[in-house]
Amino acid sequence: MRERLERRAFFLLLIAVTIGFGIILEPFWSAIFWACAVAVIFAPVQSRLLAKLGDKPNTAAAITLLLCMAIVVIPVMFLGAAFVREGMQFYQRISSGELDPQQVLEQVRTAFPWLDGVLVELGIDTQNLRTQLADWAVNASRFLAKETLTIGQNTASFFLSLALMLYLTYFLLRDGSKLRDLMIRALPFGDEREHALFVKFVEVTRATVKGNLVVAFVQGALGGFIFWILDIPGPLLWGVVMAFLSLIPAVGAALIWFPVSLYLYATGDWMSASILIAFGAIVIGLADNVLRPILVGRDTKLPDYVVLFSTIGGISLFGINGFVVGPLIAALFMATWQIFIVDFNSHEEEEARD
Template structure:
């Protein structure tokens, strides 16, 4: 068989074009992932709106307006405010206020002070905390000062979301046409991706947000400093599978107990055990059901690895990439006749 230079040239040209397209879209990765996630999660409400408005462009505009007012805008200002609170807390750390409180605490509890004496003698806590605070402050200040970049991402995300709403049938048809799979295999792949995005965004992220709000409310009522910030940290930790919100509220309860607020510590333990940590078990099955079929360990590794590789979009991209690999392996196995799907 003679070597086909035309086919090789076409293949190489296509590969180069795809790489260039990825490079062009890379700066807007967060916007693209956010738009696709919002489109998948809000697909059913949008279909309800589209069936009543009848005009695709008007329906898409109303859908984008609703999402912007109810989700995007509040989330943007909330994140900005939480970053400001984090900077305030870091400045307190740099000023040495927590060190003074720690010394007062150890003075009231000599037993704890004795146990920590050997460890503390090996570490300059003040210098270490100030260095850590300086590092965190520089990054938080960059996030707060990069408002223009965040607004650009939001604008791009809204534009993409509009066209996903208006032209979703065209987008689906085009994607099916370019995938080198038959109809059944394409359905399998797209259904798996759709279920994973839905389960990750509406299930994992939404439930974690509720846990963060409930925990933050408890922190505020109990008088914990920077309650909103710790609520955000709780939500972020709760997103990651196999970690859980207890990684935040348990240490807070311990600190409350060590500082003499035993009643507050007991209330927080009860609230965290029976409310914050229970929300995940109650809401997640209701919102997700059996859509996410991946093992917890694999989801955990995919989320952590994707966050390291892609940043915040990795929360969605990690499970999606894992799902795509799993679906493609099933398709290969089916074609070889080793398994049935």
Template sequence: MSPQRKLELERLFIAALALVISAIFFWMIRDYLAALFLAAVLTIFLQKPQTWLTDKFGGRPGLAAGLLVTGSVLALVIPIGFLLGVIAEQAIEVTGLVAPWVQEQVTAIREEGLDGLPEWLPFREAIIEYQATVAAQLGNLAGTVGNILVSSLRAGTGGILIGTLNFFILIYALFFFLLKGRDMSRSAITLVPMMEKDRRMLAERAISTIRATVKGSFLIAIVQGSLTGLGLFVAGVPGAIFWGAIATLLSIIPMVGPPLIWIPAAIWLFLSGQTVPAIGLAAWGGIFISWSDNILRPILVGKDAKMSDLMVLISTLGGLTLFGAVGIILGPVIAALFSSVWFIFREAFAGLLEVDEEEEFEQQLKDAKDPPDEPTPGM
């Protein structure tokens, strides 16, 4: 076997071994990948303050990193913990209101039937015909509302250990990345077998997309959640803070979230006889809440991420489905890398993929004017 062939086989074996070991390693730490990813995202935003504080402290990066980590924990954990307490309290209140209300409607349906439904209601006759089934299903819903809450609390309690470990890993990884993140990223990117300009472009697209997604999506979520909670509070909907928090979470999904909260709330107000608050809430949601998404998202997300609204939407939804909560950021990053990789592919194979359209068009004109001579019969 020639030395060149032996070298190629050795490189192939090393590459395969690296991929297998890496796959096993990532599978082993899969429960903590989200914490590591979030630490890396926070590092991107804290890198400039880290450099500034290091200079101010006379070249002591450890002190600067420790101060930034402590400040980040105090700035995020305390307000979020307080807000979660209020949300949990209102969640219990909402659950206590929803179950009796549904049971009351079920009882009314069983006693009076559905003949009192308004004439304009779609599928009114079909609903009346199947009123027994409707009543039974509403009864089941009322019976399971409490069970859903209890099951959610149990699931959250069961994940306390993993959550605690993830929190400490997040804190330590953030401190470590602030100290060593730049050197690690430079070393990691050199492992990508591409030209320097292509590697740099991939890294810049990933970082710019992360910045755009975090700044844009989360700012939009806070704005829309606040507007939704304010509208519900003014309209007199119980648990406005709780529903506003739910709208904040749903707002991360482009063009979908808050209407899932304020539209049913407006319908509930209308069916409860509160016509003016229902109309006001619907107008508030349709004008201010929805348009805030239409105005802010293209400016904050699509522009910096250099992706269309459609790409942002499908990548966010796909990321949520595949990776969970961190997919909100990871989905658009993968979409940005997808478009960048195909741009690099086009550049690498430009000579094979591109056709001189002008020359092709002139050749077609020439063939049309001077068709090839047909063979004479008998020759």
């Protein structure tokens, strides 16, 4: 009786200190999450370096981390700085009146008079819609300017999070296999099940991060390129926005290039509008329809519709981290139920036959 009471008390203490430790780490969850993701992605590089260098895990981890910074961190920082600069220019154009959202929307309405009828049939107040869209454009530009100022004010916080992420990534690269084995020993689910879940975690994290980022980079680069070719202002800004939106399967980048093509039609630039429509539907769309199933769906072993819903749900709940967290939770959900079906229901069916 006393032993049972002691075990229960210890488990309560274990749960309490674990929750407390999680609360302490809450400000750094993004840094921890991306450190784990980067370590998972670059683990094969670490393994190859270990095979060549011999028993030198510290050196292998340091070289892998430097490669990660050269390939990912530094280019993203330069791209982010250019994005912020063009975002400020976009805001200044709206603030100065050089770009008037109301005028743009009126041009579209004049060019497509049937659009009002369609919206009325759908029960949408066109006058309120125009006002809301114009307000959205102003607010979006103001948001870009505000976030730019916030980033500037929080530079120290940003670099602290980046430093913590890189610092943790180094140790995860160096000690990742030991930590995995320790967690398998500590968790009470059975070593085979835990190993299967860890394998699924690695597969999905690697597939979603690598796959989605490759698709985002390709679609953003293609979108920025065609905007530059057609002399549309802010090609880098809109390319980065399309890259972010492309994290949403099926519809992402089209949320930018399709309205811009309608505006080009409205202003009489039929040639540029037709080129943009064709390029967006065929080239940019092809990158999503071909690359995403190969890079994400195949490796995660998730149906396309599960990837779509889990990605959108993840982004709505967890922000930008959700494009990885959503499919990861979905994959672990399906893997856990598969383990349950195989390990538990099969035993009950065998007992019923006996």
